[in-house]
Amino acid sequence: MKRREFCRTTLAASVAAAYPFMMNAALAQTSVAAVSLDGGEIELEKAAIREFAQQLNGPLLMPGDDQYDYARRVWNGMHDRRPALIARCANTEDVRQAVAFAADRQLLLSVRGGGHSWPGKSVCDGGLMLDLATMNTVTADPATRRAYAQGGALLNGLDTAALQHGLVTTAGVVSHTGVGGFTLGGGFGRLNRKYGLTIDNLVSAELVTADGELRTVSAEQNEDLFWAIRGGGGNFGVATKFEYQLHPFDRNVLSGMILWSIDQAREVLDFYGEWYAGLSDDLYIGPAMFTMPDGTSVIAMEVVYAGDPAAGEKELAPLRKIGRPMDDSVKIQDYMVMQTQEDGTWGHGVRSYAKNGMVKEITPALIDALIESFVPDPRFAFFTHTSGGAVGRVDELATAFPHRNAETMIAVIGGWMDPAQDDESMAIARAWFKQLQPFVGGYYDNIDFDGANSKGRNYGPAYDRLSVIKAQYDPGNLFRLNRNIKPAV
Numbered sequence: 202m203k204r205r206e207f208c209r210t211t212l213a214a215s216v217a218a219a220y221p222f223m224m225n226a227a228l229a230q231t232s233v234a235a236v237s238l239d240g241g242e243i244e245l246e247k248a249a250i251r252e253f254a255q256q257l258n259g260p261l262l263m264p265g266d267d268q269y270d271y272a273r274r275v276w277n278g279m280h281d282r283r284p285a286l287i288a289r290c291a292n293t294e295d296v297r298q299a300v301a302f303a304a305d306r307q308l309l310l311s312v313r314g315g316g317h318s319w320p321g322k323s324v325c326d327g328g329l330m331l332d333l334a335t336m337n338t339v340t341a342d343p344a345t346r347r348a349y350a351q352g353g354a355l356l357n358g359l360d361t362a363a364l365q366h367g368l369v370t371t372a373g374v375v376s377h378t379g380v381g382g383f384t385l386g387g388g389f390g391r392l393n394r395k396y397g398l399t400i401d402n403l404v405s406a407e408l409v410t411a412d413g414e415l416r417t418v419s420a421e422q423n424e425d426l427f428w429a430i431r432g433g434g435g436n437f438g439v440a441t442k443f444e445y446q447l448h449p450f451d452r453n454v455l456s457g458m459i460l461w462s463i464d465q466a467r468e469v470l471d472f473y474g475e476w477y478a479g480l481s482d483d484l485y486i487g488p489a490m491f492t493m494p495d496g497t498s499v500i501a502m503e504v505v506y507a508g509d510p511a512a513g514e515k516e517l518a519p520l521r522k523i524g525r526p527m528d529d530s531v532k533i534q535d536y537m538v539m540q541t542q543e544d545g546t547w548g549h550g551v552r553s554y555a556k557n558g559m560v561k562e563i564t565p566a567l568i569d570a571l572i573e574s575f576v577p578d579p580r581f582a583f584f585t586h587t588s589g590g591a592v593g594r595v596d597e598l599a600t601a602f603p604h605r606n607a608e609t610m611i612a613v614i615g616g617w618m619d620p621a622q623d624d625e626s627m628a629i630a631r632a633w634f635k636q637l638q639p640f641v642g643g644y645y646d647n648i649d650f651d652g653a654n655s656k657g658r659n660y661g662p663a664y665d666r667l668s669v670i671k672a673q674y675d676p677g678n679l680f681r682l683n684r685n686i687k688p689a690v
């Protein structure tokens with residue numbers, strides 16, 4: 202390796218390791234070492250840092266500060282990074298100041314919404330972490346059927362604010378996930394067959410772009426940016442506010458889980474493979490295979506019926522005749538029971554790996570692969586996010602999320618606590634998914650640990666336009682800690 206490359210690749214780690222020392226000696230120094238956008242070393246003048254801190258309404262944290270270790274922590278316990286500075290933004294003006302501070306100095310910048318990125322893109326070594334965690338208010342307006350969420354809000358806030366008024370929009374399946382990364386990447390949830398992806402319900406957003414400007418993006422204003430942020434991730438700026446379309450919704454929904462022992466997987470999957478194509482948009486149902494802590498392996502069907510429960514019972518009836526279910530908890534219950542039931546299993550600090558792919562058709566060969574690849578280990582699970590319905594009725598290039606013709610997303614997800622198991626666990630999950638790889642076309646960036654290396658291929662036919670818009674609004678690639686889109690030359 203050339204010396205220069207070596208310096209770049211090792212710099213972030215060495216700067217991070219040096220911080221405790223640097224803070225001890227801080228009073229004697231006039232500057233702080235940090236990492237630039239391209240991975241080189243830069244010095245941040247202490248006077249400039251002080252001035253920056255004074256301009257902010259929220260706190261600016263550095264190593265050694267009380268809240269620093271708490272603020273740098275993200276959901277996936279695999280990522281232990283140490284930013285040079287953490288700007289805990291209190292409002293949009295703080296976001297503008299933080300973007301300008303990083304842009305002026307070519308300082309590496311990460312943007313944290315809810316902190317749930319699998320590859321940990323929201324925290325960086327040696328750069329500025331722009332933290333939106335306290336900008337987390339959500340309001341809903343029943344008159345206009347709209348919800349307004351700040352960029353650091355969580356899905357729980359979105360569901361709660363909307364449901365209070367008998368309204369809802371598509372939100373994901375773990376309620377402590379952030380609306381920021383979730384929305385900008387697409388947004389799959391239990392209502393997507395009926396109401397589409399979350400981006401299909403996005404009416405507008407407020408975005409601080411790399412030049413520090415605050416722009417409203419919608420179908421009427423900055424249409425190119427509005428198109429790009431619906432699937433293009435955090436590439437185009439910091440979203441400080443999202444506006445969502447809401448739909449009338451009775452929160453008492455027919456929902457729950459049906460479980461069979463894993464030896465009935467073929468019977469259940471064979472039936473599902475014949476049945477799923479004719480299902481109504483109201484029915485969200487997809488298979489999962491996992492092993493419970495007591496060692497019992499199961500195949501499960503998660504059910505949410507977003508319509509008249511009596512019609513749901515009727516539509517579900519054929520499935521309930523399959524095999525001998527071990528448990529059937531499907532009943533009329535509050536929508537939030539399902540929306541929060543996995544919050545603990547996937548709690549903060551778990552070390553986690555995820556890989557997924559989009560599947561157009563559930564074929565007999567895929568069913569064989571699902572059964573043969575299954576690993577009976579409680580650390581891993583096979584999940585699906587059922588798609589189709591309203592998701593598939595949106596044109597491939599109407600938004601920057603092109604994977605519209607998939608009927609389902611299949612995913613292998615692992616979770617463990619012991620760092621010593623990292624390599625082994627990732628190898629197991631990768632080997633499992635490798636057997637499913639031949640059946641997928643593209644993947645969903647948001648539920649993927651490795652995809653950062655895909656060099657834009659996964660954006661498919663949307664990539665060229667994304668790259669042109671990137672060049673217009675972020676020519677220096679300030680917003681690069683995401684599934685990065687290179688500015689067109």
Ligand SMILES: Cc1cc2nc3c(=O)[nH]c(=O)nc-3n(C[C@H](O)[C@H](O)[C@H](O)COP(=O)(O)OP(=O)(O)OC[C@H]3O[C@@H](n4cnc5c(N)ncnc54)[C@H](O)[C@@H]3O)c2cc1C
Nearest residue numbers: 314315316317318323352373374379381382383389435440
């Ligand atoms: C337990 C769990 C369950 C999940 N369930 C689902 C699900 O049901 N459906 C689904 O579609 N996805 C799901 N996901 C994936 C989720 O959508 C992504 O992890 C998403 O990136 C999380 O957003 P965040 O704001 O919490 O993450 P962060 O780590 O904060 O950010 C992720 C990326 O988005 C950028 N970003 C975040 N907020 C902003 C903002 N306001 N402005 C600009 N850029 C921003 C960050 O810079 C980073 O690049 C789940 C993830 C986890 C960990």
